[in-house]
Amino acid sequence: MLDYKKLSSTIIFIFGGSGDLNFRKLTPALYNLFLDDALPEKFNIVGVSRTDYTDAAYKKHLLEGVSQFSRNKPGEESWAAFSKHISYIKMDINEKSHYEQLEKIVDAHKQKYNETPSVVFYMAVAPQLVPVIIKPLSELKFCHEVRTTRLVIEKPFGHDLDSAREMNSILTKYFDEDQIYRIDHYLGKETVQNILALRFANALFEPIWNRNYIDHVQISATETVGVEGRGGYYENAGALRDMIQNHILQLLCMVAMEPPVSFNANEIRNKKVDVLKAVRRIDKSNVQDYAARGQYRKGWLKGQEVEGYRNEKDVNPDSETETFAAAKFFIDNWRWEGVPFYVRTGKRMHVKSTEITIQFKRAPDYAFPKEAADTWRPNRLSIGISPEMDVCLRFQAKRPGQSMILNPVDMVFNYKDSYEGEEPEAYETLLYDVMDGDATLFMRADQVEAAWEIVMPILEVWKQRKPVGFPNYSPDSWGPEDSEALIARDGHNWVSHFN
Numbered sequence: 001m002l003d004y005k006k007l008s009s010t011i012i013f014i015f016g017g018s019g020d021l022n023f024r025k026l027t028p029a030l031y032n033l034f035l036d037d038a039l040p041e042k043f044n045i046v047g048v049s050r051t052d053y054t055d056a057a058y059k060k061h062l063l064e065g066v067s068q069f070s071r072n073k074p075g076e077e078s079w080a081a082f083s084k085h086i087s088y089i090k091m092d093i094n095e096k097s098h099y100e101q102l103e104k105i106v107d108a109h110k111q112k113y114n115e116t117p118s119v120v121f122y123m124a125v126a127p128q129l130v131p132v133i134i135k136p137l138s139e140l141k142f143c144h145e146v147r148t149t150r151l152v153i154e155k156p157f158g159h160d161l162d163s164a165r166e167m168n169s170i171l172t173k174y175f176d177e178d179q180i181y182r183i184d185h186y187l188g189k190e191t192v193q194n195i196l197a198l199r200f201a202n203a204l205f206e207p208i209w210n211r212n213y214i215d216h217v218q219i220s221a222t223e224t225v226g227v228e229g230r231g232g233y234y235e236n237a238g239a240l241r242d243m244i245q246n247h248i249l250q251l252l253c254m255v256a257m258e259p260p261v262s263f264n265a266n267e268i269r270n271k272k273v274d275v276l277k278a279v280r281r282i283d284k285s286n287v288q289d290y291a292a293r294g295q296y297r298k299g300w301l302k303g304q305e306v307e308g309y310r311n312e313k314d315v316n317p318d319s320e321t322e323t324f325a326a327a328k329f330f331i332d333n334w335r336w337e338g339v340p341f342y343v344r345t346g347k348r349m350h351v352k353s354t355e356i357t358i359q360f361k362r363a364p365d366y367a368f369p370k371e372a373a374d375t376w377r378p379n380r381l382s383i384g385i386s387p388e389m390d391v392c393l394r395f396q397a398k399r400p401g402q403s404m405i406l407n408p409v410d411m412v413f414n415y416k417d418s419y420e421g422e423e424p425e426a427y428e429t430l431l432y433d434v435m436d437g438d439a440t441l442f443m444r445a446d447q448v449e450a451a452w453e454i455v456m457p458i459l460e461v462w463k464q465r466k467p468v469g470f471p472n473y474s475p476d477s478w479g480p481e482d483s484e485a486l487i488a489r490d491g492h493n494w495v496s497h498f499n
């Protein structure tokens with residue numbers, strides 16, 4: 001069982017309570033928190049949406065989600081105990097008077113438990129509905145309680161820099177920045193949080209974590225799935241918005257940030273914003289040298305024939321949306337000057353794997369006989385984020401025998417072998433942190449905007465210039481040739497646990 005501290009009384013309202021995110025992620029995460037004894041004793045989960053449900057029918061629907069998607073399958077007794085805390089209200093978000101129901105629920109909770117609860121509003125709705133909801137919400141008296149009322153906002157957070165700024169200004173018009181929790185589920189992953197432990201809790205790495213010893217960094221998030229029925233959303237997003245603007249730039253911040261003076265939420269986020277601000281803005285005339293895009297065609301993946309992107313549901317048959325994106329970034333500060341950070345992401349690729357590679361500079365081999373250095377490889381630290389959860393340090397070792405022959409070998413730390421039991425899912429960590437009022441793993445307005453600033457030149461150029469040769473990569477591959485060329489021009493190649 002995981003070690004959570006007990007939280008004070010809480011009500012979570014889930015807008016979009018009948019939707020997919022709640023079904024697949026939120027309720028299963030809350031159920032696991034319940035099993036781990038991490039939910040407060042006095043808690044209520046209230047689903048809110050337009051659909052007609054009785055409480056019983058709603059719970060039955062959620063049970064299906066938990067049976068399918070929870071890491072712990074529901075036991076009869078535990079589900080009964082957990083679901084006692086769930087209820088449902090039907091609501092038209094455009095109808096101001098309907099919001100009074102929320103106030104009544106909070107009042108009833110107060111009366112029953114004789115305690116003022118923390119109130120979390122989880123916006124599991126389409127982004128255009130968020131402004132509709134938050135205005136009437138902000139008029140409820142208890143929403144002015146900055147310390148105890150919180151809003152959780154899901155991605156996508158804006159479609160570009162302007163829309164993200166507009167969204168931030170609407171949110172901060174009605175709520176205090178400290179009440180706003182913008183989710184990036186990558187930050188909830190154990191392996192991502194471990195990057196800070198690896199870097200700052202060990203004397204070994206930090207002294208060499210800079211341009212003097214590191215040749216380049218790679219961040220790769222490849223997927224075998226296609227767009228999974230989300231063509232409508234994906235057509236307007238594409239890989240750069242869907243993965244790089246948020247998840248991958250957040251990973252880059254974890255790798256590149258300066259040591260924090262404390263684990264205070266704002267301190268950590270300040271250090272990350274410093275990185276984003278230092279990322280060199282790509283000049284629009286050079287975008288082709290710094291970024292590559294691709295789109296998958298029809299083909300075979302692990303023995304199954306799969307459709308090309310243009311044949312997916314809700315996708316334009318002439319779509320120019322990229323399902324693969326790669327980019328090269330530089331961070332113009334003392335630590336990282338001249339060190340390229342290569343990032344890539346794509347759908348329908350050879351493996352599902354998110355990993356970070358720190359490639360160190362080559363050690364001089366003068367002292368060794370020539371044949372010893374034939375398989376000489378620079379040191380490399382690989383951090384498996386998912387599904388492999390490991391840290392692997394590659395170094396040279398002498399092969400047993402008379403001659404001095406060297407081989408690269410790996411020293412591996414693997415979560416599976418070192419820790420018993422399963423790690424919490426990202427949403428468990430994040431939901432717990434929201435209830436606890438800890439914003440460290442959430443995105444602040446300036447972080448989101450700084451990340452948009454970085455990708456805007458690429459987005460703008462890609463919009464103006466038609467992609468050449470789309471679709472340009474096959475399923476089960478490592479993406480388009482342009483991506484290989486992007487890194488090969490600097491004399492490197494993409495590396496992975498799997499090649």
Ligand code: BG6
Binds near residue numbers: 155242386
């Ligand atoms: C989501 C993207 O944010 O992250 C999806 O919208 C993507 O397109 C998903 O599949 C990947 O998350 P994970 O945790 O499976 O790497």
